Amino acid sequence: MTAYSGVAGLGDAKDITVKGLEVVKHCRRVYLEAYTSVLTVGKEALEEFYGRELILADRETVEQEADNILKDADLCDVAFLVVGDPFGATTHSDLVLRAVKLGIPYRVIHNASIMNAVGCCGLQLYNFGETVSVVFWTDTWKPESFFDKIQKNKQNGMHTLCLLDIKVKEQSLENLMKGKKIYESPRYMSVNQAAEQLLAIVQNRRLQGEEPEVTENTLCVGLARVGAVDQKIASGTLQQMSTVELGGPLHSMIIAGNMHPLEIDMLKLFAMDESSSEDNECQRNT
Amino acid sequence: MTAYSGVAGLGDAKDITVKGLEVVKHCRRVYLEAYTSVLTVGKEALEEFYGRELILADRETVEQEADNILKDADLCDVAFLVVGDPFGATTHSDLVLRAVKLGIPYRVIHNASIMNAVGCCGLQLYNFGETVSVVFWTDTWKPESFFDKIQKNKQNGMHTLCLLDIKVKEQSLENLMKGKKIYESPRYMSVNQAAEQLLAIVQNRRLQGEEPEVTENTLCVGLARVGAVDQKIASGTLQQMSTVELGGPLHSMIIAGNMHPLEIDMLKLFAMDESSSEDNECQRNT
CATH class of the missing domain: 3.40.1010.10 (Tetrapyrrole methylase, N-terminal domain)
Structure with missing residues (x-):
């Protein structure tokens, strides 16, 4: 019952x-x-x-x-x-x-849940601030509000978990208006796409005379298929996140805040730089 | 391997x-x-x-x-x-x-983890700010730093999950000094104890001329044994949390921030006030 x-x-x-x-x-x-x-x-x-x-x-x-x-x-x-x-x-x-x-x-x-499983990258769960959702931009709708939340978390020393957009069984505006139940192919935002949108916002802010707290060089973590056997984690700068290869969905991204020494050591296991790639392989092969 | x-x-x-x-x-x-x-x-x-x-x-x-x-x-x-x-x-x-x-x-x-399972009270996980730990006060050590974090979250509209102290296999200062491996009985902080410490801080702040954001009337949620068959959840003011009966460990407490209408409806299921006790029973008996 x-x-x-x-x-x-x-x-x-x-x-x-x-x-x-x-x-x-x-x-x-x-x-x-x-x-x-x-x-x-x-x-x-x-x-x-x-x-x-x-x-x-x-x-x-x-x-x-x-x-x-x-x-x-x-x-x-x-x-x-x-x-x-x-x-x-x-x-x-x-x-x-x-x-x-x-x-x-x-x-x-x-x-x-991804909300706690992200801890596997080594960033401590209790050091996370507000979680944000990064939505797919369209030609006419490019919201930036998540960026302000990320910056606020960073100013407070906190990490930000970015949940990346999922579009499943969505109708195109045309089909919606016509009342046609025809659905677009599912789309899952990749870490690359999320990083590109963030980099675009960084540029926008500079054009507006701001000096954003989050920049190309801000430390981030990209995570794919957390919990699955082929899970991938990569740590690097926001710029690096725009080109990192993480494979299929689902992806999530973290913008790091202040780091505890143990958190730094953990992120090194997943570093995109050559110097730590050996450790990274060790984790990937398990 | x-x-x-x-x-x-x-x-x-x-x-x-x-x-x-x-x-x-x-x-x-x-x-x-x-x-x-x-x-x-x-x-x-x-x-x-x-x-x-x-x-x-x-x-x-x-x-x-x-x-x-x-x-x-x-x-x-x-x-x-x-x-x-x-x-x-x-x-x-x-x-x-x-x-x-x-x-x-x-x-x-x-x-x-308790970090995501707290969602069962109806407060949305992505509306939580930094998680804090509330430690047992001693006669000589009464830290208040977690209170400032709770206030900061509240100012940002965010909920705060308070993880309550656990003392397992701890030695008394005397036994520690003597090098005796005699351990105290385990202690688990209850929601009542956490609320009392918070209420004491509210009083302290007022004595210091502050007008704290968090007061006796701030909406809170007490949770006990989340995930177990005898789990209990109660929502009410911080003052009410100091007397709520939630039974054995582990306890956690949430200090609510801004509320979405759906969050308000969910918390009503667990309200300590008479008016919603019927719904509360319905949940408790499952």
Whole structure:
């Protein structure tokens, strides 16, 4: 009689917790949320490992048909799988609130999220300031507000985790206006793209006579597929981030603030400079 | 040939990931880190569920005998279990650095940490500023620096996660001076104690002519045993936090910053005021 939420883990099928797997096996219906993050393995791999069918829940399903997800959840158990921790996104709070309103008990099963897994690069979690989202710029919309948050964190000595934009099942403006449900190919922002947008903002600020705190030489960390076997981490300057090769999605980037000696030692393991590439290989090959 | 790190989860034995459990089962030696956090079940329950013996690693073992933990890890697999995510504490980065120095490949298996699991109260993770640690005051040592960080976060509109002090296997000053390895009983700071210390600082600041941003009426959230079946969450003022009954350890507290409407709705589920107690029961009974 319980709606469960968030049990999937970050990397692959086996990153689900034992408790989460039990829930998945016994629930009547199991939804897989598929738009705020992406699991490096596909739905089929999960279905095979879990030994049961999953219902893909895209943004439309969750935001417009939330009551369908909760249908009969007072009579049977329903699970809602989220990649990472269930409360990374507000839409999942909404689902909890609906369940409570309908008198349906719910339970949360936690798992690693990018918000804590980024600690694997060696930067201490409690030294992070506000997390920011870097969105894809368009020809007409180039917001810079995340840059000010990054600068504020840096002024306070804090690191900033930048979550990079995901566009899944988005409609073009043309198709949206015509009411055509034709969707664009999914796009995941790379560390390169995020770095380029940041570098463009640095230039803009200089043109406006500012001396930005964050520059080409600011120390950053690029992370790809954290938790997966082919995870990659690279530390270097913002300039270097614009050309680093990290492979497929999902990517995240950190703008470093003040550094503890132990944090510096850890970042050296992932340094893009020649001098530390040996250590870097050691980590990559594990 | 790999030293693994951090696979245990937050609540009970079944919060380990499937991947983590496989690692635990096949490793030659498995250490359980037992001083930066506490699992609500004991070592014995873990051993029974994992089907193997665990070696308890207290602060002494990890900080003074780290090389013993890594002994022969180039020849066999060794696992080091951390409650929560492995990189919450700097000591675990130290272990990674030692492994790399010795040429021992390592691998991290992530799991939920209090740093992301606090999202279960409904406050959005990306609206948190710097995390602070609230330490036990002594007669002669009453640091207030965490209060300034909380105020800074609040001024920036951000929530603050307060990690509450843990004293495990600590020696009294007397025994330390005498070189006697006699340890005090473990102590875990409760939300009540943390709130009382914060209230005392508020008073101090007023005596110094300040008008603190954080006061008796500031909205807070108390959390106990997050991820366990008997988890408790209560939202109310800082004053209310000094008397709220949350039961056994571990406790954490959040000082709320600016609130999104959805965050307000979520916190109402856990409100200490009469008006919302019904909803609160609904959550507690799941």
